[in-house]
Amino acid sequence: DQQVKQNSPSLSVQEGRISILNCDYTNSMFDYFLWYKKYPAEGPTFLISISSIKDKNEDGRFTVFLNKSAKHLSLHIVPSQPGDSAVYFCGGDAGNMLTFGGGTRLMVKP
Amino acid sequence: DTAVSQTPKYLVTQMGNDKSIKCEQNLGHDTMYWYKQDSKKFLKIMFSYNNKELIINETVPNRFSPKSPDKAHLNLHINSLELGDSAVYFCASRRISGSEREELFFGEGSRLTVL
Numbered sequence: 001d002q003q004v005k006q007n008s009p010s011l012s013v014q015e016g017r018i019s020i021l022n023c024d025y026t027n028s029m030f031d032y033f034l035w036y037k038k039y040p041a042e043g044p045t046f047l048i049s050i051s052s053i054k055d056k057n058e059d060g061r062f063t064v065f066l067n068k069s070a071k072h073l074s075l076h077i078v079p080s081q082p083g084d085s086a087v088y089f090c091g092g093d094a095g096n097m098l099t100f101g102g103g104t105r106l107m108v109k110p
Numbered sequence: 111d112t113a114v115s116q117t118p119k120y121l122v123t124q125m126g127n128d129k130s131i132k133c134e135q136n137l138g139h140d141t142m143y144w145y146k147q148d149s150k151k152f153l154k155i156m157f158s159y160n161n162k163e164l165i166i167n168e169t170v171p172n173r174f175s176p177k178s179p180d181k182a183h184l185n186l187h188i189n190s191l192e193l194g195d196s197a198v199y200f201c202a203s204r205r206i207s208g209s210e211r212e213e214l215f216f217g218e219g220s221r222l223t224v225l
Contacts, residue, residue, distance in 0.1 A: 043200055043216030089153055096165055100153040
């Protein structure tokens with residue numbers, strides 16, 4: 001039972017364009033959502049988060065949007081840079097347990 | 111100075127053996143976790159632990175057990191290793207204070223290969 005789903009395993013965009021990574025969840029108990037970025041042979045690193053009482057959070061080039069009624073969130077990266085190429089994990093937090101989706105591999109082409 | 115450190119980084123062992131992976135955090139966090147990233151790259155939570163309670167993902171076999179000698183350490187013990195246990199195991203920690211939750215900090219991962 002996957003509580004967090006990232007239906008696109010990979011995404012390829014041109015440098016300078018917008019990258020949009022999507023995430024769907026089923027657990028209504030999630031009250032906090034986080035995005036993590038992972039490079040090969042490294043641990044995931046925190047990118048941006050959003051509380052369930054908000055619908056948008058912005059940090060520099062990264063913006064996360066939350067649509068609670070649709071149980072959907074998305075991460076926008078504008079403009080995309082080659083260094084953004086990594087695997088992005090979406091996570092839903094219900095207190096002590098943070099559950100992640102399967103990840104989306106983003107490739108930003110120069 | 112690494113915030114969350116795991117040892118060993120690589121572990122190759124035979125089926126049936128018992129092994130441990132150690133994790134230490136120097137961030138003063140009160141909650142620690144173990145995650146498993148399998149061959150399909152899913153990052154699955156195994157355990158959540160603070161000094162008050164242990165939460166176990168019900169899909170984790172009881173051959174896996176977390177051991178916490180103190181707040182800064184959460185070791186993972188695996189008995190009777192099976193081929194399907196081959197994966198990268200990530201330790202993580204965070205601070206949870208009332209309704210306030212900080213982000214997770216992950217270690218670099220420990221790649222376990224069972225032959």
